[in-house]
Amino acid sequence: DTGVSQNPRHKITKRGQNVTFRCDPISEHNRLYWYRQTLGQGPEFLTYFQNEAQLEKSRLLSDRFSAERPKGSFSTLEIQRTEQGDSAMYLCASSSTRTGWNTEAFFGQGTRLTVV
Amino acid sequence: DQQVKQNSPSLSVQEGRISILNCDYTNSMFDYFLWYKKYPAEGPTFLISISSIKDKNEDGRFTVFLNKSAKHLSLHIVPSQPGDSAVYFCAAGGSEKLVFGKGTKLTVNP
Numbered sequence: 001d002t003g004v005s006q007n008p009r010h011k012i013t014k015r016g017q018n019v020t021f022r023c024d025p026i027s028e029h030n031r032l033y034w035y036r037q038t039l040g041q042g043p044e045f046l047t048y049f050q051n052e053a054q055l056e057k058s059r060l061l062s063d064r065f066s067a068e069r070p071k072g073s074f075s076t077l078e079i080q081r082t083e084q085g086d087s088a089m090y091l092c093a094s095s096s097t098r099t100g101w102n103t104e105a106f107f108g109q110g111t112r113l114t115v116v
Numbered sequence: 117d118q119q120v121k122q123n124s125p126s127l128s129v130q131e132g133r134i135s136i137l138n139c140d141y142t143n144s145m146f147d148y149f150l151w152y153k154k155y156p157a158e159g160p161t162f163l164i165s166i167s168s169i170k171d172k173n174e175d176g177r178f179t180v181f182l183n184k185s186a187k188h189l190s191l192h193i194v195p196s197q198p199g200d201s202a203v204y205f206c207a208a209g210g211s212e213k214l215v216f217g218k219g220t221k222l223t224v225n226p
Contacts, residue, residue, distance in 0.1 A: 004159070033213065042120075042216030043160065044207050056212065091159050104150055107159035115174055 004108035008094050012114045013082055021077045021111045025094030032075050033105060034067055036060070049075060050097070050116040082115045086101055089113075118141045120208050122217035130225055131211075136195040137220050139206030140186065146208040151180060151191045154203045154219070163204075164191070196224045 005024040013019050024030045030051050035043035045059045046065070051072035061067075064082075069075040079086055089112050093105040121140045123149050129135045137151075147168040152160035156190050166173040166180045166189070179192045193200055207214040 004121065006159075035216075040218065042122075042218045045213045046214055068135075094161075104162045104165055106162060109150075110157075110159045112157070 004092055004094050004106055006090075006108035007110050008111060009109060010112045010114075012116060015084060015115055016081055018078065018080045019082060019088055019113065020076055021092075021113075023073070023075045023077070023092030023094075023108060025092070026096075026106060028098075029094035029096045029106075030072065031095045031097060032069055032076070032079050032104075033093040033095075035093065035107075037089045037091060045051070048075075079111075079113075082113075084115045087113055087115045120217040121148075121208055121213050122206055122220050123201075124220050125196040125218070126223070127222045129196050131198055132195045135191075135196045135200065135222055135224065137193075137204050139189050139190040139191075139217055140187055141189075141208050143208070143215075144187070144204075145150065145210055147210050148208070149180070149182060149189050149208045150209075151178075151205060151213065152205045153200075154205060161207055181210075183186060193222075196222075198224050199216050200224050 006070050006100045007022045033048040034046040037043045045058050049069040064080045089110045091110045093107045095103050095105040130162045145200040150165040151163040154160045164175050164178045166182050201224050203219040205219045
């Protein structure tokens with residue numbers, strides 16, 4: 001296992017379509033995070049899971065966004081009825097709390113979404 | 117409400133000199149601080165971290181300093197190399213999510 005893997009790397013979709021992204025975390029990591037990054041901004045928190053439980057969702061995450069992490073392994077982020085404002089880099093990260101609460105999160109390469 | 121602020125959008129230094137990147141935070145509940153480096157079209161890469169019980173952590177050319185009373189941390193890179201040119205993000209957290217600053221673009225000129 002070489003790190004956090006995200007698929008696809010790029011996605012172009014028409015406004016109004018649904019899209020789904022996948023994240024495979026580092027295998028022994030029990031926490032998984034989704035962030036969104038737009039140009040000139042830092043990563044903005046969307047949601048995170050500890051094992052299969054979704055523990056927090058940001059106000060940024062509208063009803064059109066849903067994330068799952070079945071069985072506490074990979075995660076999916078779905079955006080329904082995409083809007084042009086959804087265009088961004090979607091980043092997934094994972095970390096382990098088994099050695100303590102304060103541990104670094106490792107990021108994947110991201111999925112670049114363009115809504116046209 | 118920006119809880120983590122990087123007030124310098126960009127910084128340019130000469131190869132071999134010191135690069136100092138600064139970060140301020142407002143939430144006194146933060147007790148863990150990290151620096152990430154990001155190249156275009158890639159995800160952030162973890163660089164170095166510091167716990168609030170320390171005021172300095174060093175790893176090779178990278179040193180992070182934490183001033184809790186001022187709610188300020190800085191990343192020193194000595195000596196700077198052209199390969200260090202990237203966007204650097206400061207992040208802060210506790211037992212849950214990390215909160216990121218907007219980043220500082222570092223350019224190291226040969």
